[in-house]
Amino acid sequence: MKILVIDLEKEDYSYIEDENLRSKYIGGVGLNTYLLYRNTDRTIDPFDEKNNLFFSSGAFVGTNIPTASRCEATSLSPTGYFGSSNSGGGLGAAIKFCGIDCVWVKGKSRTPVYVKIDGKGVIIRDGSEIWGRDTFETVDILKRKEGKDTEVASIGVAGEKGVRFASIQNGYYHSFGRTGLGAVMGSKNLKALCFNGKEEIKVKDRKRFLKITKTLREKIMSSDSFGYTRRYGSMVVSDVYNRLGILPAYNFRMGSLKNWEATRGRKVFEEKFKERDFACFACPIGCLHWSKVKDGKFSGLETHGLEVTYVLEMGARLGIIDIPEIFSCVELCNRLGMDVISTSSVIAYLIELFEKGMLREADIGFKPAFGGFKNVHTLISMIARREGIGALFGEGLRRTKEHFKGSDDFACEIKGLEMPVRDPRGRFDxxxxxxxxxxxxxxxxxxxxxxxxxxxxxxxxxxxxxxxxxxxxxxxxxxxxxxxxxxxxxxxxxxxxxxxxxxxxxxxxxxxxxxxxxxxxxxxxxxxxxxxxxxxxxxxxxxxxxxxxxxxxxxxxxxxxxxxxxxxxxxxxFPERFYKESVDYVGGKRLPLxxxxxxxxxxxxxxxxxxxxxxxxxxxxxxxxxxxxxxx
Amino acid sequence: MGKKEILKNDENCAGCMLCVLSCSLFNFGVFSTEKSFIKLDKDDRTQRFTLSFDDGCISCGECVKSCKYNALMWKDEDSRN
Missing domain, CATH: 1.10.599.10 (Aldehyde Ferredoxin Oxidoreductase Protein, subunit A, domain 3)
Structure with a gap:
């Protein structure tokens, strides 16, 4: 097992080779947890230069074991606790093709930089041209400079500005979304990591490897969930979540929405928007989809999706009905580098504060409302750039709620992380x-x-x-x-x-x-x-x-x-709301926990x-x- | 008998790389995007993919077997037998 250690302060790098680590911690989140646990001072601030950031590919990644694409990023999170996020696409394999299993980023650069990694080593390059740019522009520029087949992990403006739920974007459409790792990367003045290696990956026992790979493939492809996962991706559960009453609508105040299936259900997605399937590295399932908006104000917009998280967060929690508007908000989050779940949570909380008179129009600059696309779009941008009210709300729910006495009940976070999608009152499993x-x-x-x-x-x-x-x-x-x-x-x-x-x-x-x-x-x-x-x-x-x-x-x-x-x-x-309030859904009422x-x-x-x-x-x-x- | 022909349909390609990986494992015993006889050119922004075959391709058919998206097939289906 080979770990690449990049010290941004010393502008240097080295390797650690240790086969025992793989047999004890495997790779991916296991390896990252060990490295974080052993090497990170428990008393530091997450934005201290002594914080570490790890990217580890899973042990199977780089081979043709079906679905083995995943990479884990881990750090002391801006929540204050263990921070970790997992992502697919091609990044995990690209790390392996650089002849390494893990990248450990230490220290802080004096100026904005990006790093270029291949099988020969590391070059730390000036990042002033890309600092301040969105992630799509950043990937465009870095692919031009470092090669079209370069895989890029980058942060957007939110990561640069220390938004506590900033993501690290993996290419254009994949994310290390949760736990604010983009802000840790930004605190190190590291805009991006580029991987472009051509190393080979070996197999110890080829004959048995072919056999187990065949078994894994047959198991996965004969699962009764295979067909519908290819067809709808995660959107398969959109309709049933509404029927169960577990939508987070209007900040967990409605478990179902009347027009949900007709407007944000899986059939609408499939019939009106979905164009074709695509896949992460080594994946025979192909649950990702490419979509196109064919009419209306977003006519011509082509993007990845729809993922059910997008529709549950922007569609239910924030009440946006129109799928093209949801696409637009999600793409803005991706470009600015912010987790879709936490962003929606923070905005939902802000709107509820406004509804309850705890925030005024003058504090925000306009009247926000659930379902208001323009307001939501503007707020996403303000939070990422820490402009106006966004300066405070970019701190995440746990810190923001301290400024609004009596709002704890509806600030929906657990252990400092904004809580997603499923209403626990609808289903305790x-x-x-x-x-x-x-x-x-x-x-x-x-x-x-x-x-x-x-x-x-x-x-x-x-x-x-x-x-x-x-x-x-x-x-x-x-x-x-x-x-x-x-x-x-x-x-x-x-x-x-x-x-x-x-x-x-x-x-x-x-x-x-x-x-x-x-x-x-x-x-x-x-x-x-x-x-x-x-x-x-x-x-x-x-x-x-x-x-x-x-x-x-x-x-x-x-x-x-x-x-x-x-x-x-x-x-x-859970937040107090779930212990105190009932919630209505299509089947009646769900009682508090x-x-x-x-x-x-x-x-x-x-x-x-x-x-x-x-x-x-x-x-x-x-x-x-x-x-x-x-x-x- | 002449070399069997493999056809590609880039429209169906999902970009999973399973063909590239299977080719290099079968022909070279390692996973290598460089060595593989089949190459995948990806446009990540639009998720469009273009497959191509190197001159060294021996039409072993590993890529066809590995493809789960109908992007690769034998010219004459019967020629597999």
Whole structure:
């Protein structure tokens, strides 16, 4: 395993080579977590030059293992806690073709720069020409200068201006969206990283590699979710989210919207906008789509999408009805380099403040309203550039809400990260508990189960229904002992705290080997198949239980990092709105959450990890996992 | 018998690179975008892709087998047998 270390202050670089790191931390998020945990002072400000930024490709990336494109970026987040984000496209493979697994960025450059990386080394170049430009212009310029096939990770104006939820854009359309890593990159005066290597990637046991790759491909492509994931991408769930009442409409004040399916449903997207499919590196699923607006004021606009996150955030949370307007807002976020979820959350909060009279027209410069495209578009730009009211709101919800007494109830963040899409009152399942347990804060992507579905069911907090028949369940790649523990014998229902722990381990493994988490993969590929692929690729002798222990170690290190940054039990909480208010949806009314029962589930989840009732990691757990404690 | 012909349809190409990877693994035992006999030219801004074959291509068909988007096919379907 080869780690490229770039020191921006010393304008120098070096390599660390250590094969043991791969067998202990795999790659991707696993490797990044280890490097962050071991090398980052817990007392610093996220924008301190001593903060580190890591980009690691997953262990399978660069090969033809299906969907192995993913790369993880990690740092001490501007939220103050563990920050990490995962992205597809071609960047992960480009890192591998430079002959490296990871890039570790240290220090701060005195002036704006970008770095060019290939198989021979690193050149740090003057970035004054691209500083201040949007990410599309930046990628255009850098591809002209460094070669058309160069893969570029860049920040926009938001990252330069320290917006705490700034993204790092991967090419034009992919993002390391969550946890504000673009602002960390901006604080280092680093505008972009360019990768253009031509190194080769070797396979330890080619014959067995061909066999396991075939198995993985057949599993993924025969998943019943394969067809609709190709056809609709993530938009497949748009309609059903409305029916379940889990939309975040108007800042989580409506669970469904009357005209949703007719205006922002998957059929409208497919019939009116979708032109063709495209794919990330090594992916046979092809869930990405290219869309074109054929009439109206945005006629001729061509772009990537629609992703369901775009339509849930801009369409439901901010109430924008017109899909071309949603495309336009998302493209602006991408160009300025801001996370779509956090941006929508912050704007929704701002509009609700205005509705409640806690912000005045004079404070903003106009009257903002849900559904108001022009206002939203203007606010996106003001926040990214930190102009006017945007100077404050670019600090993110947790810091902004301190300025508006009495607004905590509807500032929708968890552990400092703006919370996305699904309303927990509409559905209390493994995924919902995951919003609280997630080590990067309020987020929906790190606790995903291989056995859930989207049927409605009555809330009981501790269990959710098991949607699979015994035959279907037998096909799920999950250790039998764990299946029995979580699902019962015979399998009857899903124990939510137990599945939350397993589901986060599964996602950590996928994010460490660099495979995708879309349903055709998540539901078919588990620790046994991943260990077999690691063995033939690198010559290991791992099994599924060893991989799950690695995942547990990684998650515990992320959690320890947060605890050492000051995280307490009270931050494992949904915003007050969800405990106090009911929410209307097409099927009636969803009642508020019961705090005691939510906390009881959390404590059951903690106990399964070997953490105490307050979430502190017990000494014996640290020892069992072989973690060397951090000392400042 | 002469070399079998592989046809391409760039309109269907999704840019996944599976053909490039499969070619280089089969013919050179490594993953290499340089060595692969099939090349993929990407326009990332518009997500348009252009496939081309190097002179060294031996029509082994690994690229056809790997393509899941109907961008590569045999000229005569029967020639696979």
């Amino acid at each position: 493994t995924w919902t508990l995951g919003y609280l347990t997630n080590t990067r804060g309020g987020d929906h992507l790190r606790v995903r189960t291989p056995v859930d579905d989207l049927r409605d069911f009555e809330r009981d907090y501790e269990h959710e229904p098991l949607p699979l028949t015994p035959d279907e369940l037998a096909l799920v790649d999950m250790p039998e002992a764990i299946k029995e523990k979580i699902l019962g014998n015979p399998p009857s229902s899903i124990h939510i705290p137990g599945m939350a722990k397993y589901a986060e381990e599964l996602i950590v493994l996928l994010n460490s080997v660099g495979m995708c988490i879309r349903p055709p993969v998540l539901r078919t590929i588990g620790p046994s198949l991943m260990s077999e692929a690691l063995n033939v690729l690198y010559g290991y002798e791992m099994d599924e239980n060893m991989l799950l222990t690695i995942a547990e170690r990684i998650i515990t290190m992320e959690h320890l990092f947060n605890l050492e940054r000051g995280l307490t039990f009270k931050e494992f909480s 019961d705090r005691e029962r939510v906390e009881a589930m959390l404590r059951k989840y903690f106990a399964l990890h070997g953490w105490d009732d307050e979430g502190r990691v017990k000494k014996e757990t640290i020892e069992r996992l072989g973690i060397t404690p951090w000392k400042n």
